[in-house]
Amino acid sequence: MLDLFILIIRYISLALITLGGFASVVAAIGFYRFKNFYLRLHPLTINTIWGCVFPLTGISLLTIILEELGAYKWFMAGASFITALIVLMLAPAGSHAIARGVHKSRTARVKPCIADLLDKDLCG
Amino acid sequence: MAKPLNSMVVAVLAFSVYIVFSGSVSTYDLLTGVIVATTTGVLFSSITLQNPWKTLSPRRWYYTLRYAARYFTIDETKAHLDVIKRILHPKAPVNPAIVKVPFGVESDYAKTAIACSITNTPGTVVVEIDEVEKVFYVHWIDAKTLDPVKAREEISLVFEKYSKKIFD
Known part of the structure; x- marks a missing residue:
């Protein structure tokens, strides 16, 4: 029973890490394909959640069941988990700050644009 | 005390x-x-x-866990797949706008939780918050509507429901 549980945890964690690799590549492609500043913030989020928070959680789970790591497994698991939480809270704060700063300083226009209800002059 | x-x-x-x-x-x-x-x-x-005392309420911790479970499985998956589809589509279809999204919460933690939840789902980024009007200005990659009430239903109603129960 315990072996089955460990096997399930192993596969879940490996799936999360693989998802992280895939998401990072897609986010990089998105960053290249979207030419506007505001559009590029969206692939950035993919890289934050699926590309960083999920694989860090996967590493955290994987290290708990890796006996080879000895006493260090708890440190690695704990550090990965807390790092995932910190990224989860700080990454959007960074995105808000950058987006707000760029919009306020009028550095980039919203393009393409259906509407900009914050500042109509920056639309298009 | x-x-x-x-x-x-x-x-x-x-x-x-x-x-x-x-x-x-x-x-x-x-x-x-x-x-x-x-x-x-x-x-x-x-x-x-x-x-x-809010921190010590089991009800609030229960809703935190429920929110996390829902957010990381349903909301994040839907948003990620939508933006990944747009990135990998040959024409990279987008329909972006900065829309108004009203909120009805009071505490700073609840506002922050909603703003972070919106930004952490790909496809929506909070650009500005107006605390007097009680609205977020959100850059939406696929603006289905410009009406604030409908935009709130599409973007943040679920986040607001849980944030209110957890923080307000």
Whole structure:
């Protein structure tokens, strides 16, 4: 029973890490394909959640069941988990700050644009 | 009475983070953890907590877990797949706008939780918050509507429902 549980945890964690690799590549492609500043913030989020928070959680789970790591497994698991939480809270704060700063300083226009209800002059 | 309790709640949270991060319950780590957590609690409780009883409510922790489970499975998956589809589509179809999204929560933590939840789902980024009008200005990659009420239903109604139960 315990072996089955460990096997399930192993596969879940490996799936999360693989998802992280895939998401990072897609986010990089998105960053290249979207030419506007505001559009590029969206692939950035993919890289934050699926590309960083999920694989860090996967590493955290994987290290708990890796006996080879000895006493260090708890440190690695704990550090990965807390790092995932910190990224989860700080990454959007960074995105808000950058987006707000760029919009306020009028550095980039919203393009393409259906509407900009914050500042109509920056639309298009 | 409220002040020491405030400090204690912050200290317990800081201590938990310290011990989980260090991954050790040795005497050295427990002792340094207590020193660091107590200092953090005393220094920062006045700016981080107003009502410590909220932190001790099991109902709020239950909704936090429910919110996390829903957010990371349903909301994040839907949003990620939508933006990934747009990125990998040959024409990279987008329909972007900065829309108004009203909110009805009171506490700063609830506003922050909603804003972070919106930004952490790909496809929506909070650009500005107007606390007087009580609206977020959100850059939406596929603006289905410009009507604030409908935009709120599409983007943030679920986040708001849970944030209200957890923080307000």
